Amino acid sequence: MRCPANPLGWCKLVRMQIQRHKILLGVTGGIAAYKSADLVRRLREREFDVRVVMTSGACEFVTPLTFQALSGNLVHRDLFDEQAESAMGHIQLARWADYVLVAPATADFMAKLAGGRADDLLTTLCLATTAPLILAPSMNKQMWRNVATSNNLRLLLSRGVRVIGPVEGDQACGDKGEGRMTEPADIAEVMHRWVGRGCLSGLSVLVTAGPTQEALDPVRYLSNHSSGKMGYAVAAAAADAGATVKLVSGPTSLATPFGVERFSAVSALDMHRCVMENILGSNIFIGAAAVADYSPAEPAEKKIKKSSDGISISLHKTRDILADVASLKSRPFTVGFAAETENVETYARSKLSSKGIDLIAANDVSKSDRGFESNDNELYLYWKGGSKVLGLGPKIQVARKFIDVIADLYHEKYPA
Numbered sequence: 001m002r003c004p005a006n007p008l009g010w011c012k013l014v015r016m017q018i019q020r021h022k023i024l025l026g027v028t029g030g031i032a033a034y035k036s037a038d039l040v041r042r043l044r045e046r047e048f049d050v051r052v053v054m055t056s057g058a059c060e061f062v063t064p065l066t067f068q069a070l071s072g073n074l075v076h077r078d079l080f081d082e083q084a085e086s087a088m089g090h091i092q093l094a095r096w097a098d099y100v101l102v103a104p105a106t107a108d109f110m111a112k113l114a115g116g117r118a119d120d121l122l123t124t125l126c127l128a129t130t131a132p133l134i135l136a137p138s139m140n141k142q143m144w145r146n147v148a149t150s151n152n153l154r155l156l157l158s159r160g161v162r163v164i165g166p167v168e169g170d171q172a173c174g175d176k177g178e179g180r181m182t183e184p185a186d187i188a189e190v191m192h193r194w195v196g197r198g199c200l201s202g203l204s205v206l207v208t209a210g211p212t213q214e215a216l217d218p219v220r221y222l223s224n225h226s227s228g229k230m231g232y233a234v235a236a237a238a239a240d241a242g243a244t245v246k247l248v249s250g251p252t253s254l255a256t257p258f259g260v261e262r263f264s265a266v267s268a269l270d271m272h273r274c275v276m277e278n279i280l281g282s283n284i285f286i287g288a289a290a291v292a293d294y295s296p297a298e299p300a301e302k303k304i305k306k307s308s309d310g311i312s313i314s315l316h317k318t319r320d321i322l323a324d325v326a327s328l329k330s331r332p333f334t335v336g337f338a339a340e341t342e343n344v345e346t347y348a349r350s351k352l353s354s355k356g357i358d359l360i361a362a363n364d365v366s367k368s369d370r371g372f373e374s375n376d377n378e379l380y381l382y383w384k385g386g387s388k389v390l391g392l393g394p395k396i397q398v399a400r401k402f403i404d405v406i407a408d409l410y411h412e413k414y415p416a
C-alpha cells in the first residue's frame, strides 16, 4: 500500500539525500570541550566532513592537535593567523560550512552571539555564515537558569538558531541539574536526522500534548496532572526525524520544540476542533494529550457560591479525538497513549481495538518516577501482532525510540 500523502515514498527521499555534509564545529572553553573530541569522531562516522574552530578558552582544555588528528583537517584558532588565512580564509570557511555547530557553547559564547560580537574567529564565522547555526550549550545549572542566559537563548532562538540540549545530570562542579552538554552520540544523531536522513523525512505528523481544562465556572476547572513533557518530547523527536510537525497543546508552561508549529487548546472540545482543522494531509497522528473524558454539562456563567451541603455537578462525556481521527475516511497512521494504573497490557490492548488505532503506547501512571509530570518515562507499545517495551529513561530518549518504532510500522503499512 502507498500512502497518498507521501507519493514519492520514504526510501527514495532518503536515497536522494545521501551526500557528505560539511560541519564547521566550534569548540568553546568549557569542561565539556573534551567530549567534543568524541563528537568529531561520531560526526565522521555519520559521513560528515568536519572542520574544527577552537576558541582560546577551548585550547586551555584540549589541545588543537587532538582535533586535528580526529578531524583530519587543520584546526582553525586565530582570526589573524596568516598561514591559516592563506590556506582557507575565515570568509571562505564561513562559506564552506553547510552547518555551524558549536559544542560546547558556553554561557559567555551565547552572550557574545546574542550581542552580535565578532571579536574572535568563531564569533566572526558565526556572523559571516549563512549556514544554519546549532548550539549545544554546556554550563553550570544556575548559569543555565540565569535570566541573562534565558534572555540570550530566547533571542538566539528567535533568530532561527537551533539548540540541542542541555540535559540533566551530574555536573563537573559537583552540582546535579540541567546544564550538561548533550552526549556526543546524541548530538551526532540529531545532526544526522536534521540533514534529511531521518526516518520520517517528507512526512507530516500531528501530535497532541498536555492536559485539557474543563470549566466549572469562570474561576474553576477540572483537569489532570499532565505536564505536556511526553507529548512535547514526541513532537521534538518527530521533528528531529525529519517530519513536518504540528503540535496541538493543552495549557502547559513548556517551550515549543524547535521546528514544531504549535496550536493552543484549552478544553477537550477546543482540542478536538483544533485537531480536526489540522489533520488533513497528516500522515501520522499521535495522541499523547491527557484529554478529559468528562466535562461539566453546564458550566456556570458566574462563580459558584459555597454551599454548606456540598454541590453536585453533572458531567457529560467528551468526544474522543483519537477514535474520531481513526475513523476518518482518509485516516493517518493513528497512534494513541494509554495512562494506566493496573492491568496495563489488557487495558491498553482493549483501547487499541475499541478506538481502532494502529499502535498504542501505555504508561504506568501509578509510579511517581515516570508518567505524569516526571522527566522520565517507560512505554509499553502494543500493536496488532506485536509489542515492545521502551525502558525507563528521559522522555526525549524514550520519544526518539518511540518515533523509530512508529516509522518502522508506518513504512511497513505504506511501503514506498
Ligand code: PMT
Residues within 6 Å of the ligand: 208, 210, 211, 225, 226, 227, 228, 229, 230, 231, 268, 287, 288, 289, 290, 291, 292, 293, 318, 319, 320, 321, 322, 323, 335, 336, 337, 338, 339, 340, 351, 363, 365, 371, 372, 373, 374
Ligand atoms: O504530560 P506528561 O506529564 O509528560 O505525562 C505524559 C502522559 C502520562 C500524559 C502521557 O504519556 C499519556 O499517557 N497520555 C495519554 C493520557 C490519557 O488520556 O490516557 P487515556 O488512557 O485516558 O486515553 C487514551 C487515549 O485516548 C489517549 O491517546 C488520549 O489522548 C485519547 N483521548 C482520550 C479521551 C478523549 N476524549 N480523547 C482522546 O483523544
